[in-house]
Amino acid sequence: MSESNLKHDLPSVSGQFQIAGQYRSASPYGNGHINDTYAVVSERDGRPVRHILQRINHNVFKNPVALMENVERVTAHVRSKLAALNAEDLDRRTLTLVADRSGRNWHVDAEGNHWRCYLFIEKATTYDQPENPRQAFAAARAFGEFQKHLADLPLPRLNETIPNFHHTRSRFDALRAVIEKDPCNRAAGVKAEIEFALRQESVVDVLLREQASGALPERVTHNDTKLNNVMIDDATGEGVCVIDLDTVMPGLALHDFGDLCRSACRPTPEDERDLSKVEMRMDMYEALVRGYLKSANDFLSPREKDFLSFSAALITFEIGIRFLCDHLEGDRYFRIHRVNHNADRARVQFKMMESFMRHEKAMDAAVRNVRAES
Secondary structure: OOHHHOOOOHHHHHOOEOOOOEEEEEEEOOOOOOOEEEEEEEEEOOEEEEEEEEEEOOOOOOOHHHHHHHHHHHHHHHHHHHHHOOOOOHHHHOOOEOOEOOOOOOEEOOOOOEEEEEEOOOOEEOOOOOOOHHHHHHHHHHHHHHHHHHOOOOOOOOOOOOOOOOOHHHHHHHHHHHHHHOOOOOHHHHHHHHHHHHHOHHHOOHHHHHHHHOOOOOEEEOOOOOHHHEEEEOOOOOEEEEOOOOOOEEEOHHHHHHHHHHHHOOOOOOOOOOHHHOOOOHHHHHHHHHHHHHHHOOOOOHHHHHOHHHHHHHHHHHHHHHHHHHHHHOOOOOOOOOOOHHHHHHHHHHHHHHHHHHOHHHHHHHHHHHHHHO
16 A cells, blocks of 8 residues: 555654654554554664554544553553563563653644554564464463563553453343344344354353452453464564553453464454354464463462363353444444455354364363363
């Protein structure tokens, strides 16, 4: 895409941040569903230097300033923990915000858009699906370490950037409400998917009941642990940095592990139309368990570990009903690229949920084996 076709004045926006060097170019970067993300290239001392420039989607994140307060606190705390461990290359191991000309870590343009800028993490790659179990292990270990670093984040409690984000009952009730209203007359076209979703109500409150009883503690969690939210070092294969921190807020550790399973155990793209290809991969699941417990074992409670396998099915179902709900509402949340795109995404999630449920005994056995080794 040429710069003349970009919908934002990126030379002007990038000039509002303390980026050393001369602006040269910008282009869309990544495949996120929510924010507008660009790689900006500047020339400094005769060499190109890249930054990530993002416009926060204020239709999804209603309070961008509260969101950025979270990002500031989380990145600073993770950096301090890494520094205490004498970790090298800190600018690659956590996101680094670049301040704007006024000294804030975000900028508001003339149209009211909120922007932020990060140092670009070079020589690392993100993957939508793992190419091998080693990548799954690395990503799970990185997310576990991220939770571990934030386990002692001091008060106050982080802002909830999207209230009830992983509150499965709220998501289920919202789906049921939009089915009844059917505002875009789409319900008839996804009748089978609606019937499947409504049959799963018995799983909706399981983790919520455990949390309400005190058995599952509230933690600082990422809440969007897709595999492509960990950058994998090109040379070492290590999960070097956890990215996309917009939904870092209070939550359950199990939500993070379950969402990682949802993306990393799926052998197909998220919007695969041939559902015969959609089946969970046990080798990837075993690698996730080993990687996650490698870093998270010491701070997780026994009860949290008991629900690791269940969390994969639950969060996959939750994301499925979110896709289905968005389809019925007219695709207001997730960016789409074709007709019925969110319906296709929902079908994949429901097929994966079924697969997780069929393999529940084997998944539980994998967790028991790793726990026994710890």
